[in-house]
Structures are given as C-alpha cells and as structure tokens.
Amino acid sequence: MKILFVFLLPILIVNRVYSQDTFSIVAVDPLTGEVGSAGASCIGGSIILSDVIPGIGAIHTQSYWNAANQNYAHQLMLSGYSPQQIIDSLIAWDTQGNPSVRQYAIVDLVNGGRSKGFTGSDCFDYKNHIEGPTYCIAGNILLGQKVLDSMEARFLNSTGSLADKLMAALQGAKMSGADTRCSQYGTSSLSAFIRVGRVKDTTGILYLNLNVNSVTPGVEPIDSLQVLFDQWSLTGINNSKGDLPGLFYLAQNFPNPFNPETTIQFRVHVNSFVKISVFDVNGKSVGVIINGEYKAGNYSVQWDGSNYPSGIYFYRMETEKFSEVKRMLLLK
Numbered sequence: 180m181k182i183l184f185v186f187l188l189p190i191l192i193v194n195r196v197y198s199q200d201t202f203s204i205v206a207v208d209p210l211t212g213e214v215g216s217a218g219a220s221c222i223g224g225s226i227i228l229s230d231v232i233p234g235i236g237a238i239h240t241q242s243y244w245n246a247a248n249q250n251y252a253h254q255l256m257l258s259g260y261s262p263q264q265i266i267d268s269l270i271a272w273d274t275q276g277n278p279s280v281r282q283y284a285i286v287d288l289v290n291g292g293r294s295k296g297f298t299g300s301d302c303f304d305y306k307n308h309i310e311g312p313t314y315c316i317a318g319n320i321l322l323g324q325k326v327l328d329s330m331e332a333r334f335l336n337s338t339g340s341l342a343d344k345l346m347a348a349l350q351g352a353k354m355s356g357a358d359t360r361c362s363q364y365g366t367s368s369l370s371a372f373i374r375v376g377r378v379k380d381t382t383g384i385l386y387l388n389l390n391v392n393s394v395t396p397g398v399e400p401i402d403s404l405q406v407l408f409d410q411w412s413l414t415g416i417n418n419s420k421g422d423l424p425g426l427f428y429l430a431q432n433f434p435n436p437f438n439p440e441t442t443i444q445f446r447v448h449v450n451s452f453v454k455i456s457v458f459d460v461n462g463k464s465v466g467v468i469i470n471g472e473y474k475a476g477n478y479s480v481q482w483d484g485s486n487y488p489s490g491i492y493f494y495r496m497e498t499e500k501f502s503e504v505k506r507m508l509l510l511k
Contacts, residue, residue, distance in 0.1 A: 201225050201368075202318030202326055202357060204334065204348045205237040205284050208341040209291045209313065210462050210493060211504050213386070215375040217345040219368035219401060221320075221358035223393035226372035231385060232256055233376035236287030238265070242302045242319050243281060247274040252285070262287060262295035262315075270297065277301075284308060284315040291462075305359075311335075316348070318358075326357045338506040342375045342387050346408050349373065353401045364396040371400040373408060387411065432482075432494065436508040439485040443494060443505075447473045451498050457482055460491045468494070484509040 203218025203225075216229040216237045230238040230253055238256060240249040248269055255265045262285035270278040279299040286294040294315040296308030306319035309327050316330050333351030337344045349371060356362030361369060375387040389407045391400040432443045447453065455468040465487060468480050482494065489511045495504045 201228065201241050202316075202321060202330065202352050203228065203239050203241060203284060204314060204316045204330060204345060205239050205286045205294075206314035206334070206341060206345060206348075207236060207286050207288050207292050208504065209288060210458060211341065211495065212288060212378040213341045213375055214286070214288065215341050215345045215373070215387075217349050217371075217373040219349060219352065219358070219371035221361040221368050223370045225368070225370045226374075226390045226392070229372060229374055231374050231376045233380040233385070234288070234378040236262070236285065237376075239282075239284040239315075239317065241282045241284075241317065242299065242306075243277075245274055245281075248281065252283070256285075256287065261289070262293050266295050266297045282306065282308070282317050282319055284317040286313065286315050318352075320359055322354065322356050322359055322362075326352050326354065329354075340375075340503050340505070342373065342408075342412075345373055345375065346405065349401050349404065353399060361396075366394075366397065366399045368400055369393055369396065371404040373404060432505065432507050436510040437484070438509065438511050440481050440483050441507055441509075442479050442481050443468070444477070444479045445496060446477045447475050450474050453496065453498060455480065455494055455496045458493045458495065459487075460493075465492070 201218050201220035205216050207214045212234060214231055214237045216231050218225055228239050228241045228244050230249060236256055238252050240252060252265050252269055255268060265285055266283055269283060279301040281299045282302050283297040292313035294310045296310050296315045296317050298306050298308050302319040305321040305323050307324060307327055308315060308317035309331050314334060316327050318327055329351035330348040334344050334348040337347035353367050355365045357367035361367060370391055370393050372390040374385055376385045380386055389404060391403045394400045394403060432441045435441060451473060453473045454470045457465050459465055468482055489509050492507050492509060493504050
C-alpha cells in the first residue's frame, strides 16, 4: 500500500542518518490504555529511536535510524493508520529510497491491540522481529534469536503493570554480547531506556521516562536502568524529568496465588480519591473493591473470590492522575 502525505514532504528533506542497531520492545496495555517502549544498544543514546504517543501507540525506528522516516511514521499514526499501513508506507516512501536497511516495530491500542514489525534484508545479522497481539520485539546485530525469545518470555510471564513487564523484557536480554558489538565488554549494550505513557499524558511529559544514555564499557546499562526503575517504582519519582512524587505505591497482593481471599496494600501520599476495581482475564469488570476519598496513609483491603472461578484476575488502582494494574491468581 502506498500512502503519500503531501504536507509531510518538507520533513523528508532531512538527511541526518544514524546507524542505530539495537534490541527493543513496544507494547500496549488495552486494560489501562498505557503504551510503552523499551530498548538498548551498543551505542549511546538509543532512546532516540523511541516514539511513544499516549493513548494511541508506540513506534520504534531502528537500524540506520532516520529522523524523516520517524517523523513520517509519527504523522501516519496520528492520522489513524494501522501498524501494517504505516510500515507499508515507510517501505514505499523511505526518505532515502533504501528501506532494506531499516527495522521497525509498531503497536497501537485499536481493537485490543495491533502490532506489526519489519526487518529489512540488509540489516546486519542476526536480525529478526516477533509480533504479539499487544507487543512487537525487534533487534539486529544480535547474539541470536535467543535474545528476542528471552525478551518475549520475560514480558509474557511477568506480573504487574506494563512498566514492570517492559523492564522484565529488557532483563531478558541482559546477556553478554546481546548486541554482539558489546561482546568485548562482557555486557549486553552501552545504553538503555524505558518509557510509558498514560492516556492523559502528553508526548513531552510521560508517566515513566528513564534513560541511561551511555555507560563506561564494562558496566551493564540494563542494571543501571533497573536501579532507576526500582527507585521510581518505590517513590513515584521520575528523576529523568524531575516530576513530583506520585500519589501511590501499590504493593503486590498477598497471598498470591490465593483461595478465596487476598489482601491488597496501598499507600496514599496526599489526600485523594481512590478506586480499586477487579477484572477477569478478558478485561470484564467483576466488581469494585473501594471507591471514595482517602486521607494520606497506609491502607489494606481484601477481595473475596469465593463466587468466582479459578484463574487470573487483575486489580486496577486509579485516580484522575494515576493508574496501575497488578495481576493475581485465584486457585481453588
């Protein structure tokens, strides 16, 4: 499919090209409306390939990164084109007429999530991508397929929010020479990032935006990013943007698995309205645990699953400025 936007032609004259070879993941959470992006590379500043559009989707443009192609993809997504249509158009209208050196990973929130990847034949080996219903994982100059497979396994098998799952996916790629150029250093990469946008976020101010732009060779940037992520998770502070502390820290429910009751702990930093809802694995609401005003302090609430079948359930804690989802398992 060929799609050409005349109003974008002035953008396409940009000629700056970067060789941006990496492993990365884009993903969405249809339940919360969050969209996210994470990745790493054996060159500094890999975050440049990430485009997170809150409430819509995320795009990664990697391998010979080109600003014009990235801007074009961004405008296509804003205009409502699907991941498949965006990639078709990027191939047809590559700003340098050389799509075979590019790699793309795109996902959006439409119909519970759509994803599409593209790996050009002239990307450096090992190269490949994986498409899932709500995620796309891609990489080139890799140690092998095991880098991508490990990222996918960690993403799918981890509990918690989209941010938790993205961070777990990066940890799945933490192996010496994941980007083979870093084999000499004994690390996976030299830079790493993780970004998540909520529906009410703006592109410039994301809920989560952490970046390890470059490390000394021999230091593992995914571990450095994990330290920042753990601090952010515990305090709600996004140090990369200087944001104010978040309102809540939502603890993992316990016991988990449980039968028939489980306890959910949470902390309110400032007086605020709080709602905690429970959903089944299909996203159908099965009830509201709390819904009201809470003063600053620590709280615990219980959910009784006596009237529900065994299986995976999700509980969502939210206010006007906050939303977090955790997974729990009811076993009878």
